[in-house]
Each structure stands twice: as structure tokens, then as C-alpha cells.
Amino acid sequence: MTEGGSLRVLIVGAGPAGVRAAETLLKHGVKPTVVDEAPRHGGQIYRQQPDGFKRPPRTLYGFEAHKATRLHQAFDSLKERIDYRPNTLVWNLWRNVAHVAGPKGTDEIPFDALVLATGAMDRIIPLPGWTLPGVYSLAGSQVALKYQGCAIGQKVVFCGTGPLLYLVAYQYKHAGAEVVAVCDTARLSHAAYLMPGLLAGGSTIFKGMWYAAWLKLHGVKVLNGVTPLRFEGTDRVNALRLITGRGGEKTLACDAVGHGYTLKPETQLADLAGVNFGFDTMTRLWLPAIDEYGRSTVEGVYLAGDGASIAGADAAELRGELAALALLKDHGMAVPNARMVALMRKLGRLSRFREALDRLFPVPATDVHAINDEVVVCRCEAITAGEIRHAAHELDAGEVNRVKALTRAGMGRCQARLCGANIAELVAHARAVPLEAVGRLRGQAPIKPLPIALTRKADALWALNRPDEPWSG
Amino acid sequence: MTESQFHRVAERERPSLTLYLDGQAIEARRGDTVLTALLLARHVIRESEFGDGPRAGFCLMGACQDCWVFLDAGGRIRACTTMAEEGLRLVSKVSVP
Amino acid sequence: MERLETEVIIVGGGIVGCSTALHLRQRGVPVILLEQGQTGAAASGVNFGGVRRNGRALEELAIAARSLEVWRSMPHLLGSDCEYMVTGHLKLARSEADMVALARHAEAQAPFGFKVEMLSRNALLARFPYFGPKVLGAAWCESDGQANPRLVGPAFARAARAAGAIIREHSRVSTVARDGERFLVVCGDDREHHVEVRGRTLINAAGAWANQIAASFGEQAVMEAWSPQMVVTEPFPYFLKPALGVVGGDVYLRQIPRGNFIFGGGYGDATLASGRATVMPKETLGSCELAVQLIPRVAEATVIRVWSGFEGITQDHLPVFGPSLTTPGLTHAFGFSGHGFALSPGVGSIVAELATTGATDVPLGPLSIGRFAKESAETPGR
Ligand SMILES: Cc1cc2nc3c(=O)[nH]c(=O)nc-3n(C[C@H](O)[C@H](O)[C@H](O)COP(=O)(O)OP(=O)(O)OC[C@H]3O[C@@H](n4cnc5c(N)ncnc54)[C@H](O)[C@@H]3O)c2cc1C
Ligand code: FES
Numbered sequence: 001m002t003e004g005g006s007l008r009v010l011i012v013g014a015g016p017a018g019v020r021a022a023e024t025l026l027k028h029g030v031k032p033t034v035v036d037e038a039p040r041h042g043g044q045i046y047r048q049q050p051d052g053f054k055r056p057p058r059t060l061y062g063f064e065a066h067k068a069t070r071l072h073q074a075f076d077s078l079k080e081r082i083d084y085r086p087n088t089l090v091w092n093l094w095r096n097v098a099h100v101a102g103p104k105g106t107d108e109i110p111f112d113a114l115v116l117a118t119g120a121m122d123r124i125i126p127l128p129g130w131t132l133p134g135v136y137s138l139a140g141s142q143v144a145l146k147y148q149g150c151a152i153g154q155k156v157v158f159c160g161t162g163p164l165l166y167l168v169a170y171q172y173k174h175a176g177a178e179v180v181a182v183c184d185t186a187r188l189s190h191a192a193y194l195m196p197g198l199l200a201g202g203s204t205i206f207k208g209m210w211y212a213a214w215l216k217l218h219g220v221k222v223l224n225g226v227t228p229l230r231f232e233g234t235d236r237v238n239a240l241r242l243i244t245g246r247g248g249e250k251t252l253a254c255d256a257v258g259h260g261y262t263l264k265p266e267t268q269l270a271d272l273a274g275v276n277f278g279f280d281t282m283t284r285l286w287l288p289a290i291d292e293y294g295r296s297t298v299e300g301v302y303l304a305g306d307g308a309s310i311a312g313a314d315a316a317e318l319r320g321e322l323a324a325l326a327l328l329k330d331h332g333m334a335v336p337n338a339r340m341v342a343l344m345r346k347l348g349r350l351s352r353f354r355e356a357l358d359r360l361f362p363v364p365a366t367d368v369h370a371i372n373d374e375v376v377v378c379r380c381e382a383i384t385a386g387e388i389r390h391a392a393h394e395l396d397a398g399e400v401n402r403v404k405a406l407t408r409a410g411m412g413r414c415q416a417r418l419c420g421a422n423i424a425e426l427v428a429h430a431r432a433v434p435l436e437a438v439g440r441l442r443g444q445a446p447i448k449p450l451p452i453a454l455t456r457k458a459d460a461l462w463a464l465n466r467p468d469e470p471w472s473g
Numbered sequence: 474m475t476e477s478q479f480h481r482v483a484e485r486e487r488p489s490l491t492l493y494l495d496g497q498a499i500e501a502r503r504g505d506t507v508l509t510a511l512l513l514a515r516h517v518i519r520e521s522e523f524g525d526g527p528r529a530g531f532c533l534m535g536a537c538q539d540c541w542v543f544l545d546a547g548g549r550i551r552a553c554t555t556m557a558e559e560g561l562r563l564v565s566k567v568s569v570p
Numbered sequence: 571m572e573r574l575e576t577e578v579i580i581v582g583g584g585i586v587g588c589s590t591a592l593h594l595r596q597r598g599v600p601v602i603l604l605e606q607g608q609t610g611a612a613a614s615g616v617n618f619g620g621v622r623r624n625g626r627a628l629e630e631l632a633i634a635a636r637s638l639e640v641w642r643s644m645p646h647l648l649g650s651d652c653e654y655m656v657t658g659h660l661k662l663a664r665s666e667a668d669m670v671a672l673a674r675h676a677e678a679q680a681p682f683g684f685k686v687e688m689l690s691r692n693a694l695l696a697r698f699p700y701f702g703p704k705v706l707g708a709a710w711c712e713s714d715g716q717a718n719p720r721l722v723g724p725a726f727a728r729a730a731r732a733a734g735a736i737i738r739e740h741s742r743v744s745t746v747a748r749d750g751e752r753f754l755v756v757c758g759d760d761r762e763h764h765v766e767v768r769g770r771t772l773i774n775a776a777g778a779w780a781n782q783i784a785a786s787f788g789e790q791a792v793m794e795a796w797s798p799q800m801v802v803t804e805p806f807p808y809f810l811k812p813a814l815g816v817v818g819g820d821v822y823l824r825q826i827p828r829g830n831f832i833f834g835g836g837y838g839d840a841t842l843a844s845g846r847a848t849v850m851p852k853e854t855l856g857s858c859e860l861a862v863q864l865i866p867r868v869a870e871a872t873v874i875r876v877w878s879g880f881e882g883i884t885q886d887h888l889p890v891f892g893p894s895l896t897t898p899g900l901t902h903a904f905g906f907s908g909h910g911f912a913l914s915p916g917v918g919s920i921v922a923e924l925a926t927t928g929a930t931d932v933p934l935g936p937l938s939i940g941r942f943a944k945e946s947a948e949t950p951g952r
Contacts, residue, residue, distance in 0.1 A: 037535065037554075044534065050504035050556070053484045092851045092876075099851040106855060121536045133516045133529030134478060140533030148509045149484030175482040235527050236478070236516045256478065266536075379531070379539065382523035396728060402608055405615060405720040413538035413804050413874045418531075445849060449538055449804060449872040453548050455858045456869065466836050466856075469819025471627045471887050472908045522805045522829060541804075547870045549804075569809035570700040570867070 007331055010035065010098055010109055012090050012269060013117035015043015016313045017305025019075045020320035021115045026078055028328050028335070033083040033109055035090055035100060037448075041075045043305075044119050044139065045313045047147055048072065060146055062171070063207055067313070092445035093272040096300075101450055105457030113300045113327050116269050117320055118307035122260035124418050125160075125368055129231030130259065131379050138260025142168045151177035153256020157240050159183040159228055161361045162262035166211040166222075173218055180254050181221035182212075183242055185261070186361045188224050197356025200349045221252075227367070231257060261363045263310050268415060270308075271443030273301045279436040280309070282358055284365045285421055286440040292344065294323030295330070302327055315350045318343050368422045369429040377426065378419040380412020388423055392430035399439045400424050413449050416441045478516035478529060479509060492561040494542075501557045508533070508540050508552035511563075518542055518552065519565060543567050571764045576602040576736070578925055579755050579767050581743050581783055582775035583609035585911070586903050588726035588737075589640070589918020590773055592647075595733035597926050602767050603727075603735060604757055606742035606779075610723015613777055613906075614914065616879035618800065618822055618834050619719045620813050621654060621912040623684055624711035625661040625675065629888055629936040630913060631682045636932060637916025641717070644915075648725040652717050653826075658812040659714030660689075660698070662864065663707045668817035672709040686711045700809065702866045716813045716824050719911055726918070741765060746772065746786045748897065771925050772900045778842060778880040780890070780904035784939065787897040792885035792942045793905050797838040797847035797878040801857055803871035805829025814864060819908075821860035823868070831871050833861045838878045847878040883907045885942070891917065892934040893924070895943075901925065902939055 007030050011018045014036035025032045034041075040048040046061065046068040057065040088102035098109040122137040129135070136144070136152050138160055144150045151172060157180045158169045169182045191198070198205040216222055225245025232239040232251070240252045267277070270288040275296035277286040287309050294302045304323040305316035322343045325335045368377075373386025391397040391406045400423055403409060409423050410416035416423070420441045428435045487502035492510060501510035508530050511518050517527040519542060530540030535554040543549050545562035578594055580587045583605025594601045603609075621641055623634045645651045663669040669688075676686040687710045694701060694708050731737055741757040748754070753772040757765040774783045778795040810825035821835040836853035840846060854876050862869045882905040884890065889910060894900035901924060903917050910917075923930045 049484075052487050052504050054486075055483060059483075092849070092854075094848070094851050097851075121532060121534065131521070131526060131528065131531075133518075133527055135531070137532045137534075137537070140531065143533045144479065144509070145482070148479075148504075148506065149481055150479040150509055150513070151482050152479060154480055177480070177482055236529075376525055379537070382521055382525040395724065397724075399608065402611070402724070405611070406724060411875070413541075413872075414536065415874075417536050444875050444877060445851070445854075446873055446876070448535070449551075449874050451548060451872045452803070452858045452862060453869050455855045455873075456862065466818075466820040469887065469908065471625065471630075472815070472819035472822065547867075549870070549872065567807060567870075569807045 008110060008112045009033070009115065009327065010111035010113075011115040011117060012036075012098070013043065013119055013305070013307065014038070014041035014075065014084075014086070015117060015119050015305060016046065016071055016316035017307070017320035018043070018115070018117035019071055020317045021117060021304055021324040022082060023074055023078060024321045024324035025328070026082060028333055030328065031082050033085065033111070035085045035088045035098070035109070037087070037089045039086050041079070041086070042068070042072060046071050047143065049147055053149065055149070064313070071317070089448055090269060091447060091450050093269060101454050106455050113302065113331065114273065115302045115304060115323055115327065116273070116307050117305045117316070118266040118269055120263040120265050120306035120310055121417060123262055123264040123363060123421070124259065125261055125364065126371060126375055126377050126419070126422060127228055127230055128372065128375050129233065129237065131376055132231055132233050132237045133235065134233070134237035134256045135231050136256065136258055138164055138168060138258040139263065141258030142171065145171055145175060151175065151256075152258060153254065154178060155180050155254045156256045156258065157181050157183060157252050157254040158258045159240060159242075160260040161185045161363065162260070163208050163357065163361065164260065164262070166208060166215065168258060169215055169220060170211040173215060173220060179215070179220045181223060181252050182215060183223045183226045183228065183240070183252070184361075185226055185228070185364045186224060187245060188360060191360060194356040194360050197352045198360070200356070201353030204353070262361060263306060264421070265307050265309060267307065268443035268447035270296065270303060272445055272447070274298050275301055277440065283310075283363065284425070284435055293326035294319055295326055311350060311354050315347060315354070318347050318350070322347070365421065365425060366429075368425045377422050378409040378412060378416070380414050381408040383407050383409040385426055388426045389430045392427045397427070398431055398433070400427055400441050401439060403427055404441060410441050415443060415447060476515055477513050479512040481513065490557060490559040492557050492559075492563065494563045495565055505557045506553055507542065507550060507555045507557050507561070507563070510557040511542070511552060572766070574602055574736070574765065574767045576600045576767065576769045578602075578771040578773060579753055579769040580604070580773040580775055581746070581755065582777055582780070582904075583723070583727060583737065583739065584612055584614035584775060584777050585610060585723045585726060585914035586917050587773070587775035588723055588730055589915045590775060590903070590921045591730035591735040591737065591918070592726055592733060593919045593922030594925065595730055595735050597922055599922070599926060601735045602769065603730070603737045604741045604743050604755065604767065605737070605739050608739050609727035609737060613879050613881045614723040614911070615720050616800065616877055617719045617798075617911045618832065619716050619824065619911065620659065620815070620822065621717050622659040622711065622714035622813065623679070623682070624659045624686055624709055624714050625815060626909070627888055628678060628682075631679065632932045633891070633913050633916050633920065635682070636919060637913050640915035640919055644725075648729045650721060650725050652721040652725055654715060654717035656713060656715040658710065658712045660694075660708040660710055660812045660814050662701075662705050662814060662816045664704050664816060665706065669707050671817055672707070676709050684711065684713050698812070700865050700867060702863055704863045714813065722915070726915070738765070743783070746783055753899065770899060773921055773925070774900065774902045774904060777904055778882040780882060780902065784894075784902060787894060787900060789894060789896050789939050790942065791890045791905050791939055793882045793890070795842045795880050796883045797840040797880055798834055798908055799836050799838055799849050799853050799857065799878045800832065800834040800876065801854055801873055802875050803831040804874050806831060806871045810865065816864070821857060821864065823861050823864060831861070831868055833857055835860060840878065840880070842880060847880050849876045849878045881906070881908055889913070889937055890939045891937040892939070895938070895940045
């Protein structure tokens with residue numbers, strides 16, 4: 001039996017999953033440390049605007065305003081009673097110590113248990129011209145509006161797939177921006193067949209249908225079953241060229257594009273924590289292996305929310321609470337079993353909904369097989385599809401880490417967040433082997449760039465006692 | 474097409490401030506990120522160091538690391554997650570020894 | 571179960587093993603190379619990338635000279651220069667005692683036919699105006715350089731394969747033994763993946779793991795597996811052409827034309843048994859500090875990746891290179907102690923020479939495994 005008061009729990013991420021995990025722990029007498037890179041809590045979906053902005057929650061979060069407000073209030077009421085560190089990045093993990101970098105420099109946070117609630121980012125499929133100014137990630141387009149009160153351009157196209165496409169287009173149009181079109185690669189033709197699963201999500205699917213209908217009513221073109229071909233322009237985007245669902249080619253003039261294919265988890269810290277990953281055939285991604293409570297394969301390391309697998313904000317709140325309860329139970333504390341059962345039941349319903357959504361909006365991950373050799377795949381290092389294929393073929397690299405070593409693809413500052421899955425697709429296709437056979441790029445520290453100036457702001461510079469090396473260097 | 478990439482559609486009433494890129498004044502408002510401030514004035518923030526064209530950020534949430542700019546005082550910042558401050562001086566090139 | 575016959579068996583697919591394979595094929599010798607992971611991916615693929623003679627032990631200089639010939643011929647030999655560039659190398663002094671040590675070593679190196687110039691702080695700053703106040707002077711060797719380690723091992727492996735070598739990756743050697751006049755090398759623990767290879771000659775190029783092979787033949791080096799730590803930054807405008815080292819070896823730094831600073835120093839505490847060489851964050855921060863002390867402008871850069879890998883470090887920091895003292899037909903080439911990248915291409919050429927002619931004009935006596943005979947009886951290596 002562990003004393004609740006002495007158990008050191010670190011939660012990374014103050015989004016829906018992290019907030020509910022913190023709240024649950026505190027309720028059971030455990031004061032967690034919560035670290036988040038953002039200046040304010042709320043995570044991505046319930047991201048709070050900067051001080052001095054005045055839009056009400058209803059404008060920012062629409063139908064979800066009450067959920068956002070509840071989550072913000074929950075954390076506001078507990079943040080004085082825990083160790084909360086905003087503006088702080090966990091850049092590395094070493095055994096049971098998290099290494100962080102914040103406004104005051106670098107620091108260490110020792111822990112007995114770790115909850116990773118690190119959220120998600122856009123999944124991207126590269127196209128010719130996708131590095132042009134004016135082309136932004138889809139979720140990023142939403143951030144511009146929600147967090148900055150800005151539209152990414154004056155004539156905006158949204159392109160990709162997933163429910164977010166319609167929501168962001170709606171929010172843009174509603175805010176007075178000109179939305180040229182919504183271009184969805186999904187055909188949505190089997191919506192009726194998926195209805196039982198979709199209804200498991202409660203009112204969510206109707207909101208989605210409502211957005212699509214509203215957009216059409218307000219003169220926004222909604223195209224389904226499209227194949228985007230390229231972003232055109234020289235020093236900025238001026239059009240999207242695509243093949244419509246009916247098969248004709250079309251050019252949509254615009255000065256900005258929000259581009260994204262649903263979300264993918266931020267799993268870099270899970271990698272550094274040493275948890276096992278498994279290949280997920282539905283999303284064609286490697287995901288951290290967890291049990292139904294959020295326990296990873298490493299003792300004391302738990303995952304919750306979209307950082308484990310994409311299930312949405314409602315599920316993230318439930319999974320945060322559930323992981324915290326599992327953690328408490330694993331450390332010998334009494335937890336309400338009935339609550340755990342109830343959480344599992346709700347999550348089961350949401351996962352049926354998620355599965356139906358995944359089928360309704362399939363990620364055209366294999367589209368990348370067809371891109372031209374000239375297209376940049378790794379935008380950090382400017383490595384093209386042709387260079388990756390050359391490594392896979394002529395240089396006989398059958399594994400993604402080998403391709404990375406030979407080409408620098410995936411070696412840049414974003415740590416392969418944008419290109420990792422696409423490199424794997426290209427290598428597997430070039431060698432005609434299953435995707436899971438080419439391995440995966442492992443996360444390496446620092447999970448985001450670490451300014452050297454920051455490392456030198458630490459209170460105590462490390463006393464180094466390095467062995468004398470007569471012949472090295 | 475205008476020079477600017479971003480367009481304000483809300484939150485127009487905030488105290489203004491000035492930052493500088495290569496000595497040129499850029500007007501912004503308190504609460505703007507550096508990237509917002511720059512893209513309200515222009516559509517390019519840097520050239521790719523590997524010669525494959527101009528860049529202007531991408532993910533807008535601190536993940537892609539595409540939006541960095543040099544500080545005149547040395548070092549660089551990730552523009553999409555750094556708040557604009559009065560008198561902040563940015564440069565598109567740094568001199569090296 | 572598979573049975574293979576060859577002339578030379580090489581255990582280890584780092585640069586040493588792969589270069590040996592290529593040079594043997596050039597001499598027409600049948601060869602099979604066995605590698606537990608991927609070729610060139612252990613120490614060979616993760617090191618700092620320095621190609622230098624400056625500040626090197628005298629016992630290694632003849633090997634370094636042979637290796638330089640191989641480095642220069644790489645475009646022709648491998649179809650790639652592996653980003654090898656002659657940029658010069660500065661070994662820096664941070665104390666008066668360091669300056670004395672550098673001058674003494676420069677003098678000792680003088681007979682070896684390459685130029686090393688002593689630079690006072692003023693002379694150094696006149697040519698390279700970017701050093702911090704801690705740097706008091708340097709030994710400058712213009713003919714040294716640097717290369718991209720990730721490319722070299724795989725390039726040798728490809729060239730060796732193209733020349734007819736059999737290279738088996740993901741093939742961990744589990745036992746080695748004499749079988750009459752030949753060696754018997756067994757890979758794989760289960761029956762299905764079991765491979766038996768027989769050959770007349772055995773090359774032990776198993777890097778940090780090589781003592782296990784040597785021990786099978788009743789000899790050992792006093793050697794430990796350490797994991798040096800590396801750091802790379804985002805690109806920064808290119809200005810630092812030479813590669814840098816320091817007396818004492820606690821930090822080394824270079825910049826590549828793409829702009830990234832690459833530097834290293836310190837060790838993680840990984841052991842071979844853990845199978846994973848992980849990075850100690852404190853050592854990373856320490857390396858940042860030491861690098862900035864050399865060149866203050868490095869403080870403006872941003873770290874994007876850190877890594878580590880296993881390297882065999884011997885008691886005297888010199889490699890084990892030359893014939894076995896217990897077993898005819900066995901040659902050791904391992905334990906390069908953190909400075910074998912520059913040597914490895916040449917080591918392969920020398921091993922091939924030894925294996926086919928029985929002799930080489932490169933003096934290897936001081937590097938013999940025999941030098942540990944007394945100590946290894948008392949302190950077995952890890
Ligand atoms: C930009 C964006 C917009 C979205 N918009 C919608 C929408 O409109 N509607 C919808 O239904 N769903 C949306 N989603 C999905 C929704 O965000 C998720 O379902 C939900 O937020 C998951 O909650 P979470 O707690 O797992 O992650 P998040 O809410 O993302 O919270 C994770 C937090 O962890 C922090 N963090 C991560 N790593 C570190 C680290 N190493 N150190 C310090 N802090 C760290 C992050 O800064 C973040 O604040 C969006 C997702 C994204 C990425
Ligand atoms: S735009 Fe991606 S990190 Fe700033």
C-alpha cells in the first residue's frame with residue numbers, strides 16, 4: 001500500500017485527458033505535477049485564446065462550448081493545489097526522471113508514475129506544392145482562427161478528409177471568411193451502411209451533417225470523392241488542382257489551403273519511455289500498445305487521450321480519468337470499481353462511433369505511392385520522393401531507419417512528425433512489401449528543438465567529470 | 474492578391490505594438506504570435522535553407538518547426554508559439570564570422 | 571538449417587568488416603560476412619565523423635596513412651565520396667599544460683610525413699576568428715577532414731556485395747570454434763534459422779562485442795563497451811570549416827555545409843546486456859556547455875537530435891589489431907576506442923593483405939592482443 005501523498009505522478013499534457021487525469025488523482029489525495037508546453041490549459045480542441053481576447057466560448061467552441069467551459073473551470077479550480085507548469089516542454093525521459101525546458105531553463109522532474117496525455121496533430125499527405133506559403137495544416141487553420149482571430153487567407157479551400165474539414169470550413173464561413181470549397185477525398189457513399197456505428201456517437205454525427213448542409217446552403221462548394229493533384233503557384237499558392245468525384249479535372253483559385261487527413265497521435269514521449277508499439281492496420285500507423293485502461297507495456301507509464309490513439313475529445317476526458325484510476329489501483333489505492341466499469345462502457349460506445357468514422361473518412365494513405373519523384377516528402381530536410389525511392393531501390397534500403405540514414409528523410413527538426421508515415425509508405429511500395437515490414441522511425445530526444453541558450457540558463461550547470469581521452473576528438 | 478497571407482476576422486480591438494523585421498516596422502496587436510504579426514504583413518517568412526523555395530509556417534501549433542525566424546539578438550524563435558512583443562527585432566539573415 | 575562454405579568468414583558488418591569484405595573480393599577471395607543487425611549501423615554509423623591524423627597515437631599513424639588512400643579513392647571504389655571533405659582539423663588547448671602537450675605530440679608526429687602546425691591564440695584567431703576566451707591555441711592539421719558516417723558502412727557493404735561477397739544481415743553469430751583445419755561459425759539460436767558457415771580464415775570485426783569471439787579462442791582484450799553521446803543542431807549559416815577536438819577529449823565539434831553543428835562527448839551508462847545505448851540527458855546538456863565554451867556562437871543553435879551507440883574502449887585506448895596468439899587463421903580488428911572511423915576503411919585493406927599474403931608492411935606489433943595477456947588474466951573485460 002502506497003501513501004497517496006507521497007506518490008509522485010507526472011502528467012504530460014493539459015488537454016481533456018490530462019485535466020481529467022489530474023482531477024481524478026487529486027480527488028484520491030495524490031497531487032500530480034502537470035506539464036504543458038502551451039501557455040494555458042485546454043489542449044488543442046479547447047485551446048484558450050490569449051489574454052485580452054474577448055470572444056465568448058460559444059463563438060470559439062460552438063456546440064462544445066459547455067464542455068470547454070466545464071473543462072477550463074475544472075482545471076482552474078485545482079491548478080493552485082497541484083504543481084502546474086505551463087510553457088514547459090518535456091524534452092527527454094531518462095529512467096524515472098523527466099527532463100524539461102521552460103522559461104527558466106532546463107530542469108528535472110522525478111516521478112513514480114507517468115501519464116502521457118500528449119494529444120495529436122494533423123496527418124498530412126504530401127502533394128506537389130505543399131510547401132508553398134499559403135498551404136497550412138487543416139487543424140492549424142482552426143488554430144489561426146480560434147487562437148488568433150485570423151483566417152489563413154482571403155479565399156480559402158479546405159482539402160483532405162475527416163469531420164474536422166466541415167467543422168473548420170463552417171467556422172471560417174461563420175466568421176466571415178470566404179470559403180471557396182470543401183474538397184473531401186472520402187465519398188461518404190456508405191454513410192447509411194455505417195449509420196448504426198455513427199449513431200453510437202450520439203448527436204455528433206448530426207452536427208457533422210448539419211455543418212455540411214449549412215455550408216451548401218451558404219454557397220460553399222462541397223466536393224466528395226476528390227483526388228487532389230497539386231497546389232499551384234510560385235512563391236505562394238494560387239490554386240488547387242484536383243480530379244472531382246466524377247472524374248473531371250478542376251482548378252480552384254484560392255490564396256490559402258487548409259490541408260489535412262484526420263489526426264495522428266503525438267507518440268514521441270511514449271517512444272522515449274520505451275513502451276512497445278504495435279502496427280494498426282486501420283490507420284496504417286504504429287501506435288503505443290496499451291490495455292483497455294491505458295496501461296502501457298512499461299510499468300508505471302500510462303497513456304490517455306488522442307496521444308494514445310485518436311478517439312476524440314469526449315473519449316479523451318473519459319480515458320484520462322480511467323488511466324488515473326488504473327494508476328491509483330496499481331499503486332495499491334482503493335478506487336471505485338463501479339466508476340471504472342461505467343467509464344469502460346461509455347468508451348465502448350464511443351469506440352464503435354470512432355470505428356464508423358474511420359470507415360466513413362478513410363485516410364488515402366496509399367495515395368502517396370503515386371506522387372512524382374520531384375515532390376518534397378520531408379519538408380525539414382527537403383528530401384524528395386525520388387531520393388527515398390532511390391535509397392529503397394538502388395541503395396537497397398529495405399527499412400525506414402536505413403532510408404533515413406542514407407537520405408536524411410525524417411531526420412529534420414520536426415522529428416518526422418509530418419513525413420514518417422509517408423516515408424514508410426514509399427519504401428514499402430518501392431520494395432513491394434507490406435507496410436509493417438519496413439519498420440518505423442523511432443522518436444529521439446529532444447522531442448522538439450531545444451535551444452542551446454535555454455540549456456545554459458539552468459541554475460546549476462552540470463559538474464562534468466568526463467574520463468580523460470588521450471586520443472579522441 | 475494582397476501582400477499579406479493572414480486576415481483578421483475577429484479580435485481587432487487590442488493595444489497595438491511594433492516589431493521589426495530587417496529594420497522594417499511591422500504593426501501588430503498584443504496577443505498576436507510573431508507568425509501572425511508577420512503573415513498579416515507579408516506572405517513569406519523565410520527561404521528554405523536547402524534552396525527549395527519560400528516558407529511561411531505550416532502546422533501553426535508548434536509541431537512542424539517550419540516557422541522559425543532569427544532574432545537580431547542571436548538565436549531563433551518558433552514564430553507560431555512566441556508572442557509578439559513591443560520592439561522585438563527579427564532578421565532574415567545573420568552574419569557569421 | 572543451412573550450411574555454407576567459404577574461404578574467409580568475417581564476423582561483424584561495421585566499416586572494418588565491410589571494407590575487409592570488399593578488399594578481399596578485389597583479391598578474388600571468397601568471403602561471407604555475418605552481421606547481427608544492419609551493416610554499418612552500430613558504432614560505424616553513429617559516430618562523430620572525423621577523418622584525422624592530428625592528435626592520433628603514433629601506433630595508429632601508419633594505419634591512418636593507408637586509410638587516407640582509401641578515403642581518397644572512395645568515389646571510384648564505392649561510387650560515392652560519402653561526403654568526405656578535407657577541411658582541416660584543430661586540436662585545441664584550454665590550458666598552458668595543453669599547449670605543451672600539443673607541441674610535444676606535434677614534434678613526435680613530425681617523422682610521419684604530414685604537416686601539423688602549432689598556433690598561438692593570436693595566430694588561431696587570425697585564421698579562425700570565432701573561438702571563445704577559453705581556447706588558448708591549437709595544433710592545426712590542414713590535410714585532415716570529415717565524412718558522413720551513416721553512408722560509409724552501407725556503401726562498403728553494397729560494393730562488397732556487387733563484387734561477389736555474401737553479406738548476411740540480422741545474423742547473430744552464437745558460437746565460433748575450430749573444426750579441424752577450418753573454423754565453424756554458427757548463427758541463430760533456433761533450428762529454423764540455424765546457419766553453419768565453414769571457412770579457412772576468421773576475421774573478428776565484432777566491435778564492442780568482439781571480446782566474446784576472442785574469448786572463445788582463449789584470449790581477451792581488457793575492453794569495455796561504452797556508449798559515446800552525440801548531439802546535432804538545426805542548420806545554422808555555415809562558418810566552421812575545420813573539425814575540432816580538444817586535449818582531454820571531453821568534447822568534439824564540427825559543422826557540415828548544410829549548416830548543422832554536430833558535437834559529442836561524454837558517455838551514457840548503457841551496457842551491452844541492455845541491448846540499447848540510451849542517451850543521458852545530463853551529458854547532453856554538459857556537451858552543449860562545453861561546445862559553447864569553444865565557440866560562443868553555438869549558443870544560438872538549437873538541438874534537434876541526440877543519439878548514442880556502443881563502442882569498445884580498451885584499457886590503453888588503442889585498438890586490437892593483428893593475428894591471434896592462440897589460433898592460426900584468426901585475425902582481430904576491434905576495440906578502436908572511439909577513434910576508429912578514420913582508420914576502418916584502411917583496416918579492411920590491411921586485413922585483406924594479411925589474410926592473402928600473410929604479411930603487411932604496416933607495423934601492428936604494438937596493437938597485438940598479446941599486450942593484455944597479463945592483465946586479462948586478472949581483470950576480465952565486461
Ligand atoms: C489543432 C487541432 C484542432 C482540433 N479541433 C477539433 C475540433 O474542432 N473538434 C473536435 O472534435 N476535435 C478536434 N480536435 C481533436 C481533439 O483535439 C482531440 O480529440 C482532443 O483534444 C484529445 O485530447 P487530449 O487531451 O488527448 O489532447 P490535447 O488536447 O491535444 O492535449 C495535449 C496537451 O499536451 C501538451 N503536450 C504534449 N506534449 C508535451 C510535452 N512533451 N511537454 C509539454 N507539454 C506537452 C500539448 O501542448 C497539449 O496542450 C482537434 C485536434 C487538433 C490537433
Ligand atoms: S508553423 Fe509549425 S511549428 Fe510553427
